Amino acid sequence: MASIQLSGLAVPGIGVARLLMSCDDRRGVIAAVTTAVADTGGNVLDADQHADPEDGRFSMRLVFEGVKDRAKLEGILSSMNIGYRVRWEGSLPRVAILCSKQTHCVADLLWRASIGELPAEVTRVVSNHSDAQGLAESFGFGFDVFPVTAETKLAQEGKIIELLEEDGVELVVLARYMQVVSPEFIERFGGRVINIHHSFLPAFAGARPYHRAFDRGVKLIGATAHYVTQELDEGPIIAQQTAHVSHRDSVEDMIRKGRDLERVVLASAVRMHLEDRVLVDGCRTVVFE
Amino acid sequence: MASIQLSGLAVPGIGVARLLMSCDDRRGVIAAVTTAVADTGGNVLDADQHADPEDGRFSMRLVFEGVKDRAKLEGILSSMNIGYRVRWEGSLPRVAILCSKQTHCVADLLWRASIGELPAEVTRVVSNHSDAQGLAESFGFGFDVFPVTAETKLAQEGKIIELLEEDGVELVVLARYMQVVSPEFIERFGGRVINIHHSFLPAFAGARPYHRAFDRGVKLIGATAHYVTQELDEGPIIAQQTAHVSHRDSVEDMIRKGRDLERVVLASAVRMHLEDRVLVDGCRTVVFE
């Protein structure tokens, strides 16, 4: 993993950096890394580790300040045979939001960005419909419409990829974007595509989950934020929540209640990602909350 | 539905009765039934209704006291072309509990029964293992073991049915009973068999749900109480709950946390049933909480 620039928002204070790393578990790895940080002038502000007894993987997130010799620290880390990423203090990570007709998730993310709650720079909002245009523009964000038909889908997606790469986005958020993105799209953004699905996965993967939930007579609805992979609704889950429903709730009530779940679950997952709290380990995630 | 006797526990006070009814929705049905109650001397203590806009079914639960002419009220109800059940004040409903090796659900139900929280008379505990024997006996409940092999399964189940019918049980609770009961069993007890499944159905129906939940990397576990039907884990759901898990939770942690969910969800569903709060409408339930 290459070093990328860090949000000054999420971790206040000049000179703060974040390290996210994983490796096969071995004796002394915490000691080695924290010694390297201390030896290069750093002081640890926050730390979290996880050693998975199942697959023997070790993960760590370190937040530290005061490192004087960044090159030396990265040199030590590079020599350690670990996967790692350091986000040094600097500019905000760049994020693009894709949406369709429903605005609850995009409205929520843009409002959070506007009050400084989301540690990111939203570069633009892209949609296959114009429903969110007024909203995006009122918050001062750019908005691009790429209408999609069966014939134009791939070509339009190609244009979107181009635009997002020009923007240098680190993360793509599918905020109820009702198009299945292509394998190429996922690959281009290195798996850094987060989707919100409107059910508690693995239940009701696929289309119309609230209708199917109603038909099954469940007493809970849910929402799931996950990284997008080649298998639809099968990617590593970052966050999930449920809410109670009763016989009084029609499908429309479920959809309404679901909106409140979806926007919170998606915003939480995006925040976790942007604060470098999420590591993917196969089809599971480690989320250092 | 025939009249059955009512718990004095769940609805305190002499002379209290409960009516549970459903019919195709039609003008004036609440007026007709509540007028009948008033005309026979009754006073409504609690009432709840539901008119389902999807299938046009109307449901009502009435708790009332003071009816002087029970036969007259039942006569009126019988003439109305509705499905109904009245539980007149009297003895507690009789309930049997079936369990296997795990004791968390049965221990919880027996403790609730022992302090008078469960509005039922537990007639006996039946198991294919002896693990819960000491527990049942310490609370003063009878305990019968019917060990099961592939060969003896049906014959043993036949003996259990016989025993439960002798006891006159109204409800059978499968408190983590790890045997699939036969179609005949379900039919004999008229659908009044409640099971607890250790997942948020429809996800992870079938065996080893916690292991599969762990493998899928979900951030929630759940429990579901439902009526047992011929299709495994497909019966109408009465109650569901979920709890958060994280990457720190092993399968064993999920199983431990799940125990706390399962016993509460099962006890809640059993209580709802015993207080005549549940109506089945196809594969969905109306639960008048």
Added chain:
Amino acid sequence: MASIQLSGLAVPGIGVARLLMSCDDRRGVIAAVTTAVADTGGNVLDADQHADPEDGRFSMRLVFEGVKDRAKLEGILSSMNIGYRVRWEGSLPRVAILCSKQTHCVADLLWRASIGELPAEVTRVVSNHSDAQGLAESFGFGFDVFPVTAETKLAQEGKIIELLEEDGVELVVLARYMQVVSPEFIERFGGRVINIHHSFLPAFAGARPYHRAFDRGVKLIGATAHYVTQELDEGPIIAQQTAHVSHRDSVEDMIRKGRDLERVVLASAVRMHLEDRVLVDGCRTVVFE
């Protein structure tokens, strides 16, 4: 209570009306009211009742359609010695929102109004600061600033009252309005003023609840929506929710997490009120969900 006009949004369908009533409990009251509805051509779509064993009060909410003789129905109700309100189908209830510097609650309510989720017509947003101005205007709502000093407070409030009365608002929502409103204000709007307090009342009533929650070391934060009365933070509670916090959460984290609670709790309380689901009984509420 006088009849007021009903939202076509919250209860779909032409000719739908809602009755909210309460009286001292007495034999036959459900029968009398539902018979009156049936006799005037009405069909009950939804009904809920509550008889309080403590104070002997009976409450009922009825949703019905098809009443042909509205005057006759109201005549019967008037003669029954009950408190009641009928909201006949028609225009949306008019609502004003007051806010200060923080925008999370007002942004949420306006977004809900804009997608038709809030069954009300928001007449205007009023604030003592201009922070929410761009937001309100982007959604197409009017915005008025009334800056307040210790000297001008009462005079400015007088102007706000005047404006709101001109608008004919039925409900005033204090969406994190950081001014204590005067007794006269509350009286003018007949108790129909809903406030959101950023703690689980009665804990941390008054100023700076998150700071005090942090100092006390609680593991939960909360939000409470209530009707405003003469006693600060003592009014009847409509809705409350809590969320978990840990030692990792600073005061700022609590404030951030609290925003998500506050907006949902407030929106839920406002919706309950607008759908005629809330009855005040002393310092308690009956909420027919």
Added chain:
Amino acid sequence: MASIQLSGLAVPGIGVARLLMSCDDRRGVIAAVTTAVADTGGNVLDADQHADPEDGRFSMRLVFEGVKDRAKLEGILSSMNIGYRVRWEGSLPRVAILCSKQTHCVADLLWRASIGELPAEVTRVVSNHSDAQGLAESFGFGFDVFPVTAETKLAQEGKIIELLEEDGVELVVLARYMQVVSPEFIERFGGRVINIHHSFLPAFAGARPYHRAFDRGVKLIGATAHYVTQELDEGPIIAQQTAHVSHRDSVEDMIRKGRDLERVVLASAVRMHLEDRVLVDGCRTVVFE
């Protein structure tokens, strides 16, 4: 803090130990401690840290295995000017449970102990009433009754202290023990006394919280587990939970629902303490979950 013996239950595997430490935050402390563990042959299995930006305290919990030279490791730790406690593998911590008439908390703890879920050896149950006697004995635990009057209170408490000290208990659990323990009692057990209070503190501290919650008309009830200090219901909070209530819930319903909260919150807090996950920092706790 002196070293004490460790449960083999909570941390499976031979040779596993747990370190809980805190100190004023300083550069290199994680590196120093983890290096000491690695240098004495240890491998870290689980680690968690917290640096409090408010008061500048650093806390860490380490679980490790394989340390060959225990004396050397403790020597290094002793020289570091930190507060710490190591729990080496070995016998279970000894715990006493005090209760009164209500059995839900004690029944739950004893059942958990009986299935091996509670990483402790329960030495005995002590009560001022005999209600829990049958229960305790059925699980095979000793039971002592010390009836209390205003006159005998202190003398009886003295006998209880004596008994518990003979047993060598490390933790005293007040499982709805309806007596205020004396300052001496708290001092004797070094603050290692956990109480469950049946409200979401700081709301409804003191007597009859459910009655007062009902009178206030709250829409939530709660339970709080905390360390006992000289100020009643003011000790550092370990765990809290809430549950929804509505106008349908009487005081008795609140008490019933509250039982389910109380037992789970208390068991969770006791487990956290026994697994060395809790550090007290003034009136706040750090809980490494």
